[in-house]
Amino acid sequence: MSVGSIAYPMEREGQRPEPARRKPIVASGVLGMLIFIFTEVMFFAGLISAHTIVRAQSAGAMWPPYGQPRLPIEETAVNTAALLVSGIVLFLAWLAYRREPASARIPMLLAIVLGAFFVYAQGLEWVALLREGLTMQASTYGAFFYLIVGTHALHAVGAIVALLWAWHRLINGRLTSTQLATVAAFWYFVVLVWPILYIQVYL
Amino acid sequence: MSLRAFLVALVAIAVAPDVLHACAMCFSGPEESRKAFAVTAAFLTLLPLGMVAGMTTWLRSRAKRADSEEAAGRPDTEDGPQSLA
Numbered sequence: 001m002s003v004g005s006i007a008y009p010m011e012r013e014g015q016r017p018e019p020a021r022r023k024p025i026v027a028s029g030v031l032g033m034l035i036f037i038f039t040e041v042m043f044f045a046g047l048i049s050a051h052t053i054v055r056a057q058s059a060g061a062m063w064p065p066y067g068q069p070r071l072p073i074e075e076t077a078v079n080t081a082a083l084l085v086s087g088i089v090l091f092l093a094w095l096a097y098r099r100e101p102a103s104a105r106i107p108m109l110l111a112i113v114l115g116a117f118f119v120y121a122q123g124l125e126w127v128a129l130l131r132e133g134l135t136m137q138a139s140t141y142g143a144f145f146y147l148i149v150g151t152h153a154l155h156a157v158g159a160i161v162a163l164l165w166a167w168h169r170l171i172n173g174r175l176t177s178t179q180l181a182t183v184a185a186f187w188y189f190v191v192l193v194w195p196i197l198y199i200q201v202y203l
Numbered sequence: 204m205s206l207r208a209f210l211v212a213l214v215a216i217a218v219a220p221d222v223l224h225a226c227a228m229c230f231s232g233p234e235e236s237r238k239a240f241a242v243t244a245a246f247l248t249l250l251p252l253g254m255v256a257g258m259t260t261w262l263r264s265r266a267k268r269a270d271s272e273e274a275a276g277r278p279d280t281e282d283g284p285q286s287l288a
Contacts, residue, residue, distance in 0.1 A: 025265040038254050045250050049243035056239030 029182040037189045040155070044193055047151065048200050051144045064141045069132035071145070071202045072125055079121045080198050083156075086114035087191035090163075090184055097170075097180055104180075105170060112163045115187070119156050122149065148201055152194060159183075159190045 026034075055063055064070060093107035126146075134142045166183040169175035 023269070025262060025269050034258065038251070038258075041254065042247075042251060045247055049247055052243050053236065053239045056235045057233070 027178040027181065029178045030185060033182045033185045037185065040189060041193070044148075044151075044197070047144075047148050048196070051148060051200060054140055054144065065139050067133075068139055068141050069129060069134050072128070073202050075121070075125060076198060076202055079118050079125075080194060082114050082121070083118040083191055083194055086111045086118065087188055089114065090187055094180065094184055097175075097177070101170065101173070101175065105167070108163070108167050108170060111187070112160060112167060115156060115160045115163065115190075119153060119160065122153055145201060148197055152190070152197055156190050159187045162186060 024031075058065075089107050090111035093104040093111060096107055097104035126149075129145075134145065136143045136146045162183045166175055166180055169179065
């Protein structure tokens, strides 16, 4: 660098040291995932708000509307518990990974299995509800149910695929802590948003 | 809009909002519905602000921790001062 006509001696000799680069305070992958999650939070907030308003407009009338099947609250409570346990197990997998990466294999696989159980059980519930006549076209109630719960299910499937990818890298010894944290952040989002949706839609 | 027109509109909104009907949801429909509109409007307004505030606070705390670790002579790991990654 030159200031006016003065050149630093070290520059002339090509020995000027590089300024020390500071390490990022948050890994890029994690930060990117958090920003993505923020947009997803707003997406679900919009859906929840719309549902709240439509439900409030039916005040005095029946909700669910007459002739529409009731949602299986108890069965879904079991699915909800499985999903929450899955989040806890993934956190335990993270702790295990920090001690010894190989020790995270089983808890991570268990978290994936619990997540897959949740999606499978929700799928069974959908089939039963469709047979009972609850479709997207049947009523606003049905439309909101399939839109909100279906959107969450899509996120759950995407997160499970990401977890499977991470688990595959883990058993090959190629999973980095940043990759695990990024995938786990998405799964925590899927887990934590569900109880809100459950309370809003089912109760 | 001139300043005078703006002030007239402002006073009108403050004094007689139901006459203006600028916000149909605020002055029509059942009480439950209007309450839901107000609550969700507040929810959708405050949620992003809360998330940004939370994120900023979290990043600041991590930056401070990184500073203190650097001052103590413990350089960050490859991925940063990672408890999350």
